[in-house]
Amino acid sequence: MSSMVEGATQVRDTTGLAAALEAVLFTLNRAVTILELQDILQSPLPDIEAAATSLTEALAGRGLFLQRHQDQLQLVTDPAQADVVRRVLRPEYPSRLSPAAYETLAIIAYRQPLTRARIEEIRGVNCEAVLESLEEKGLIEETGRLEAPGTPRLFGTTMRFLQILGLSSLNELPPLPQSGSTSS
């Protein structure tokens, strides 16, 4: 295994690695973790990060788009091409969510990971049903458990969340409006 790798290994500059990354993401056609990519591309983490940045830049103005959610990368179509892709695929995404769902999504997106109790504290109402529905739609998922009595589930957003909003990453969310008192 390692001898094969040695044979194939060559000094790749960032552009070359970005091209390799593009090829891998295209063929795998799913969200791929940075850890997996380190193994596939036989490159250390900083090189993968640099390649991802380089690929994002290279794809500017093109039909494809690099999406990054936490430690996952995925090659998707550019949000600017949504209309034409929709014409081809006629996807059946829910076009609208309830106001409660958007509120809950906003809280999770900015405060993740967090527990249902924390979400309910902010919204002041029971959120069980709305969380269940968001999880079912694949917009949020359990990201772990809080080390506290009852080990409550921690929720976070998903790649699908970025897809329905056409965001390249969570960093692209509008900034959290600041108030007088800084949040914890």
Added chain:
Amino acid sequence: MTGEITAELERDPVYVVRTPAFDGPIELLLTLAQRAEVDLRAISLASLTDDYLRAIEQAQPPLDRLAAFLVIGARLVQLKAAGLMPEARVGEEDDLQAWEDAIKGRLEEYKRFKELAESLMRRHASGRFTFAGLLEPDVIPQARVQVSLDALASAFRQVLDRLPPPGQVTVEMEQVSLGEKLEELRQMLARQAQLNFSAIFRHARTRLEAVVTFLALLELIRIGEARVAQVSAFAEITVHAQERKETE
């Protein structure tokens, strides 16, 4: 103070609340809410107030009754607000300021998220989605991923390519009967109601046999004893046994 008022008015309710979560005199609602026996979060105080305003427009109750409603209403609002702050117990006058600040902070936080929720909604409504190359079945329902004739033909092409090309070698007449192949397919589907497309050609040794098998499959589809499906784009085509419809 409020206790006296509620006691005094219990005989003749100030207002009767009619909501799905609570139905009864507003004094009782307050008493139960104070004892945490009713969940105020399930009751919209705004619509309760709206209902009350509509009611007094008609009835025009005396001033002391209006005042009583106001006192009870204010206490309910305070209790409900306290519910938003589970960690702080309300009631002590001395930490009222701290409590007010905390409530204000909590409401501001909620307001910020409400604004963000609206911006998420606008973004979602703009429809600027990104699409993955392979879509999850719930985005494009399976029912829509039907097998086109082209897909079926190209799958068959792959089967043919695996078999030896027609050489100019044998002149020996091969006998493959469509009827036999039909029966064979029927038996396969009877044993296993779902088969991979490639599986039905597993025993085909020659291109002729594969062609006849394919014709047999098309015949079964035509007469409604089988159908073909594909769970997602590019997935293996599967052949399913089907009850023959006795129409036509």
